[in-house]
Amino acid sequence: EPEVTQTPSHQVTQMGQEVILRCVPISNHLYFYWYRQILGQKVEFLVSFYNNEISEKSEIFDDQFSVERPDGSNFTLKIRSTKLEDSAMYFCASSDPGDRENTGELFFGEGSRLTVL
């Protein structure tokens, strides 16, 4: 069964460092997303990406964050200068273009845990 894969599964970084989280969405999906879950809290929407541009983003997704689809398979989230409060699990998701109404049924990766020290 096709799945969304994320790397790394866990990254530890120092405050102020840049981090890139990588995702390979399901191959025929066209909508891509990043969500964040701070430990023990709710899953929060960060950004959605369609047709090579951001379609929607939340207040959390400030100038420190960026997303990119550098090639036909990867979808990356970059945090330019990490802060302690960026420590969280980051989930990548994609959704099915055959779902014409884009109901938003999300297929999630297993997450990348980011720890900022």
Next chain:
Amino acid sequence: AQKVTQAQTEISVVEKEDVTLDCVYETRDTTYYLFWYKQPPSGELVFLIRRNSFDEQNEISGRYSWNFQKSTSSFNFTITASQVVDSAVYFCALSGTGGFKTIFGAGTRLFVKA
């Protein structure tokens, strides 16, 4: 604005008990979609069900059932004869048409004790 409320933070039951997880939503969209996801202790998010706003039929899948009531803006989830493996955090979620954004509730942590 869209909002999902899961008022139950934690529920603890004994194996074989039935348990219902509540979900109340707010949206101005006339067409919208509701979801339940399960997050086991391993941390991944597992899709359980999707419902669109025009389909109020209740659904049953094995020990799981869902009760969608538009009149009360609720989409409750019942596990019948709960098992220890059902222990997880369960999230209710909502998206609108062309929904680039899915909003999650705060989650309900279910403990099923043997």
